[in-house]
Amino acid sequence: MSLPPVQVPFPLAVPYRVNPAPRPVGGPPLVELDDAWPAALARRLERLAGDEPGVVVRDGEHPGLAVAVLAAFELLPGGVGALPLLGVRLKGDRAVRIGPSVSEPATALLLEREGLDLLVTAWLLACSDDLVVLRRRGPGEAVAELLAVAFPSGWPPRRRAGATLLELHTPVADGERLQRAAPALTEALLTKGPLRQHVWGLDPSGRLDHDPSAPDVSTEVASADPSRWWLRVERQSSVPLPALGRALFTIRPYLVPLSSLDAQQRAVLAAAVSSMSPQALAYKGITELAPDLVGWLVS
Numbered sequence: 001m002s003l004p005p006v007q008v009p010f011p012l013a014v015p016y017r018v019n020p021a022p023r024p025v026g027g028p029p030l031v032e033l034d035d036a037w038p039a040a041l042a043r044r045l046e047r048l049a050g051d052e053p054g055v056v057v058r059d060g061e062h063p064g065l066a067v068a069v070l071a072a073f074e075l076l077p078g079g080v081g082a083l084p085l086l087g088v089r090l091k092g093d094r095a096v097r098i099g100p101s102v103s104e105p106a107t108a109l110l111l112e113r114e115g116l117d118l119l120v121t122a123w124l125l126a127c128s129d130d131l132v133v134l135r136r137r138g139p140g141e142a143v144a145e146l147l148a149v150a151f152p153s154g155w156p157p158r159r160r161a162g163a164t165l166l167e168l169h170t171p172v173a174d175g176e177r178l179q180r181a182a183p184a185l186t187e188a189l190l191t192k193g194p195l196r197q198h199v200w201g202l203d204p205s206g207r208l209d210h211d212p213s214a215p216d217v218s219t220e221v222a223s224a225d226p227s228r229w230w231l232r233v234e235r236q237s238s239v240p241l242p243a244l245g246r247a248l249f250t251i252r253p254y255l256v257p258l259s260s261l262d263a264q265q266r267a268v269l270a271a272a273v274s275s276m277s278p279q280a281l282a283y284k285g286i287t288e289l290a291p292d293l294v295g296w297l298v299s
Contacts, residue, residue: 006036008254009233011198012268015275020178020185022195022238030075030194030237031127031250033085038102040128043208044150045106048121054158054211056120056148059135064244065145068133069119071241072248076127083126086110090122120148129237132249136190137164140183142247144168151208151253153201153232154285158213165189189238189247196237201284202293203230206255226289226296230255231269258297270297 047055058065073080073090081090087101093114101107106125113121123131130152135145143164149157160168166182178185188195203210204223223229235252261269273286273294281287 003033003035003037006034008256009198009235010265011200011233012272014268014271016272016280018178020181022197025194025196028075029077031129032077033127037128040208041103041106041125044124047150048124049109054156055150057158057161059143059145059162062135062145065133066116066119068241068244068246069116072123072131075239083122086125124148124150129250129252134189134247134249136245140187142186142190152211153234154210154212156211156213191240191242194237194239198233198235200231200233202286203232203255206230208253226293227259229258231258266297270294
């Protein structure tokens with residue numbers, strides 16, 4: 001299996017600010033496979049095969065949800081139903097074997113599942129992006145109807161089923177602009193696009209999944225050495241499904257060691273951290289680290 005090298009975005013700007021302004025992006029495929037996918041596949045398989053709670057949560061099961069999830073496969077390079085690297089094709093409510101697989105455990109899991117569970121599992125194993133289905137509840141308002149989120153960045157998906165966009169972003173520091181823009185942003189997600197934006201943070205461990213309710217996450221001790229931290233970037237894409245009163249929202253995480261940043265990237269990161277408010281530093285979890293981090297970046 002030969003996959004192209006991962007291309008990590010670097011969306012940092014100075015001064016740091018929360019900017020709720022996703023931009024239009026070209027059409028499908030919006031989700032690509034690269035050489036970071038095998039690691040994502042392995043970790044997702046661990047979580048799904050172990051039936052860990054909180055990876056997939058739903059706000060009920062309203063008519064049209066399965067159709068919306070199936071539409072997400074149009075964003076993949078193989079199109080709807082084709083998962084050639086996993087050796088299966090989706091047919092009706094089941095998966096059928098069509099050839100060899102790069103991961104027999106993943107293929108076996110797909111062959112066991114059916115219906116909506118199969119669709120959601122297939123999405124999570126077929127790419128590196130998490131998936132959220134937003135359902136319209138009124139003008140400028142939508143709720144998270146389904147969350148298939150294996151790699152949250154410090155928030156608990158199991159508590160977000162049925163949450164509005166405003167409720168999802170209430171904890172964001174310096175997020176007043178985002179909260180004011182929530183109705184217009186929600187309407188844009190439901191009616192315009194595809195749209196894309198990037199957000200970023202700093203990660204002490206280099207792990208993809210950071211569900212704070214997981215025991216092995218809640219007991220982690222962050223290193224005080226900035227050189228052991230990672231830059232985490234999330235690419236957030238949305239596709240409207242107006243006929244279904246829904247939108248698809250995908251989240252692709254990227255991780256890169258701070259030690260691998262070039263001189264210009266280090267300078268931009270140092271300036272961005274230096275420009276953060278105390279609230280933003282606390283939200284990013286780097287209040288105590290920030291002085292040493294900036295000093296290390298510019299040294």
